[in-house]
Amino acid sequence: MRQFYRRFSAILKARNLEFFRDRSSLGWSILFPVLLLAGFALVFSGDGKSQYKVGVVNKTSEVSEFSQTKFVEFVSYKSEQNALDKLRQHRLDLLVNYQSKTYWLNESSPNGYFMEQILLSKINAKDWKKDSVDGRQIRYVDWVLPGILGMNMMFSCLFGVGYVIVRYRKNMVLKRLNATPVTAFEFLTAQIVSRLFIVMFLSSAVFIGCNWMFDFYMLGSYFDLFLIGVLGAFSLISLGLLIASRSRSEELTGGLLNMATWPMMILSGVWFSLEGSPEFIRQVAYFLPLTHLVEGARAVMTEGAGLMELSHHIAVLVTMTLVFLGLGTVLFRWEGDGR
Amino acid sequence: MFSMSAIVEVQNLTKQYGDLTAVNGISFGVNRGICFGLLGPNGAGKTTTIEMMEGLIQPTSGEIAFFGRALDKEALKQIGIQFQSTALQDYLTVNETLELFSSFYPEPADKDEVMSLCDLHEIADRRHQKLSGGQKQRLLLALALINDPQILFLDEPTTGLDPHARRNFWDLISDIKKRGKTIILTTHYMDEAEYLCDEIVIMDQGNIIAQDTPQKLLTDHFSGAIMRLPIANLGDIAISDIGRPFGEHHVDIDAADVEQVISDLLSRGIKLEGLQVKSANLDDLFIKLTGHQLQETSETEAGESI
Numbered sequence A: 001m002r003q004f005y006r007r008f009s010a011i012l013k014a015r016n017l018e019f020f021r022d023r024s025s026l027g028w029s030i031l032f033p034v035l036l037l038a039g040f041a042l043v044f045s046g047d048g049k050s051q052y053k054v055g056v057v058n059k060t061s062e063v064s065e066f067s068q069t070k071f072v073e074f075v076s077y078k079s080e081q082n083a084l085d086k087l088r089q090h091r092l093d094l095l096v097n098y099q100s101k102t103y104w105l106n107e108s109s110p111n112g113y114f115m116e117q118i119l120l121s122k123i124n125a126k127d128w129k130k131d132s133v134d135g136r137q138i139r140y141v142d143w144v145l146p147g148i149l150g151m152n153m154m155f156s157c158l159f160g161v162g163y164v165i166v167r168y169r170k171n172m173v174l175k176r177l178n179a180t181p182v183t184a185f186e187f188l189t190a191q192i193v194s195r196l197f198i199v200m201f202l203s204s205a206v207f208i209g210c211n212w213m214f215d216f217y218m219l220g221s222y223f224d225l226f227l228i229g230v231l232g233a234f235s236l237i238s239l240g241l242l243i244a245s246r247s248r249s250e251e252l253t254g255g256l257l258n259m260a261t262w263p264m265m266i267l268s269g270v271w272f273s274l275e276g277s278p279e280f281i282r283q284v285a286y287f288l289p290l291t292h293l294v295e296g297a298r299a300v301m302t303e304g305a306g307l308m309e310l311s312h313h314i315a316v317l318v319t320m321t322l323v324f325l326g327l328g329t330v331l332f333r334w335e336g337d338g339r
Numbered sequence B: 001m002f003s004m005s006a007i008v009e010v011q012n013l014t015k016q017y018g019d020l021t022a023v024n025g026i027s028f029g030v031n032r033g034i035c036f037g038l039l040g041p042n043g044a045g046k047t048t049t050i051e052m053m054e055g056l057i058q059p060t061s062g063e064i065a066f067f068g069r070a071l072d073k074e075a076l077k078q079i080g081i082q083f084q085s086t087a088l089q090d091y092l093t094v095n096e097t098l099e100l101f102s103s104f105y106p107e108p109a110d111k112d113e114v115m116s117l118c119d120l121h122e123i124a125d126r127r128h129q130k131l132s133g134g135q136k137q138r139l140l141l142a143l144a145l146i147n148d149p150q151i152l153f154l155d156e157p158t159t160g161l162d163p164h165a166r167r168n169f170w171d172l173i174s175d176i177k178k179r180g181k182t183i184i185l186t187t188h189y190m191d192e193a194e195y196l197c198d199e200i201v202i203m204d205q206g207n208i209i210a211q212d213t214p215q216k217l218l219t220d221h222f223s224g225a226i227m228r229l230p231i232a233n234l235g236d237i238a239i240s241d242i243g244r245p246f247g248e249h250h251v252d253i254d255a256a257d258v259e260q261v262i263s264d265l266l267s268r269g270i271k272l273e274g275l276q277v278k279s280a281n282l283d284d285l286f287i288k289l290t291g292h293q294l295q296e297t298s299e300t301e302a303g304e305s306i
Helices: A001-019 A023-043 A081-088 A110-122 A139-168 A173-178 A184-214 A222-243 A250-266 A280-288 A287-305 A307-331 B046-053 B094-102 B109-117 B133-145 B163-178 B192-196 B214-221 B258-267 B283-288 B294-300
Strands: A052-057 A073-079 A094-095 A102-106 A130-131 B004-016 B020-031 B036-041 B063-066 B081-082 B152-155 B184-185 B201-204 B207-212 B223-229 B244-246 B252-256 B276-278
Touching: A001 A023, A001 A184, A001 A280, A001 B094, A001 B163, A023 A139, A023 A184, A023 B133, A052 A081, A052 A110, A073 A081, A073 A184, A081 A094, A081 A102, A081 A130, A081 B207, A094 A110, A102 A110, A102 B283, A139 A173, A139 A184, A173 B244, A184 A222, A184 A307, A222 A307, A250 A280, A250 A287, A280 B020, A287 A307, B004 B184, B020 B184, B036 B046, B036 B192, B046 B152, B046 B184, B081 B133, B081 B252, B094 B109, B094 B133, B109 B133, B109 B163, B133 B152, B133 B163, B152 B283, B163 B184, B163 B192, B184 B192, B192 B283, B201 B214, B201 B283, B207 B214, B207 B276, B207 B283, B223 B258, B244 B283
Parallel strands: A052 A073, A052 A094, A102 A130, B036 B184, B036 B201, B081 B152, B152 B184
Antiparallel strands: A094 A102, B004 B020, B004 B063, B201 B207, B223 B252, B223 B276, B244 B252
């Protein structure tokens, strides 16, 4: 056991030194997500929507005068709680319940104020009860942050583990290690822990730095967010190990890694929500680890989800990790292609 | 079945890659404390043999024993290995690389001592990508020594080094041998084998074609000297009448009695212009045994080294 720890920590230390001394790739892995976020913040700095949106709970058959207002979209909700959450996030400008004759608005929303004025001109204010919620608007940059950080983690995990192991195998670093008493288990554990540390360290640094610039919308706990990050990174690293378990060709592995990353870039909800997409797309997305990482992190940040609400994502990520890791370890060869 | 005097014993070792037989049923033993050389051109099967001995390649058939036991991870702790070409993890200094490998072994050698032996103290903080060829070989040798091994494997350790660096490396290996280590090396430089090795095996196309001490091999196959004559001097006389060809322009004659051969040549009207008389070396032995030249083979087969 002491031997294991000595070898493991030596490989871990060497790998970390190697990474942090490679200034160009280190710089890029920090700069890339920051530039993307800054770009999005700039492009989507305007509100983007010209239309007013009013939520309606318990829609009655009677046609009210207010609901005839032009240029306002009326969205019907069954659950009042659900609608109130949208109002808090500025996704609704006003919420109306015709049965209980109550309306809600978000005090920090200018659109809410206009909608209230229009509503008051159409109803008898004495019969109605006014209530207010508060909550900041979710900007696109708040929404897209988990996606961009997740995508950056994905590239770092898959290429940082998969590519590096194949490179080690091709230029015979692995062969040299195999000629020492180091076991595959010790080597792989050190690679995983090293990459996990690197990815979480850099992602946290980027998150903290960007949070200082953008002041992100954050409802949940930072611990839950970190946990989802670790689990997501672990599953992606395992996938990288699996892809790199045998090949000694950097070209082939590069292709395989691209084949793994591109569907996740497009389908895992990095850039846009999958809510409205066709069923089969969502089913494909379900089997991609990044989907669960991004959706989980987004749920923590924008909905304040706790571990209970995240349990499904956590279970899927853990299962994927175990499957990838198991296969990757069994298939692993020091020298590639069955030699 | 393994003899007790040999520290490493190889029996009927064979390796096949598909139709290609890289190593063809070879056997030999290595005694403790000697420098043992595997000689031959590129593609002769030297590296395949040494890597099977190191446990990196699975033999198709045959047996290898260390200290009378089959090779296992335990025996790996007793051997040190220097590959033909080894990349190390990037961005690590000489010192860090040694520390890394040192931690792999339960009882590593003293790092400072190994560094002094291999003359690495001056470059301890340099990243290994920035080392010269000779410095890099010294680092790789230090890595092979870091576990204080009893047996040291060196696969073509001086290939690509300049003559000066080669000389230094030879002295270093002689030093290590004096410390009682057993050294097994492969090389395609016959002068290197003559300088370093107590016993050699000459391989060609997967087979052992000669096996003994360098001196014994030379006295067995050559008596006296070799006389080398330009082919142009022969006139109409066939090469096979008086000797064997060496390259395109020369003929080699084994001469037990140099004076006798000279008077024979003169009596047949062959001019002696450009005549060289030299004692035979392992290069000449290899040519005699295989009928082809070592360097020639290494050039044509360089692309298919295994």
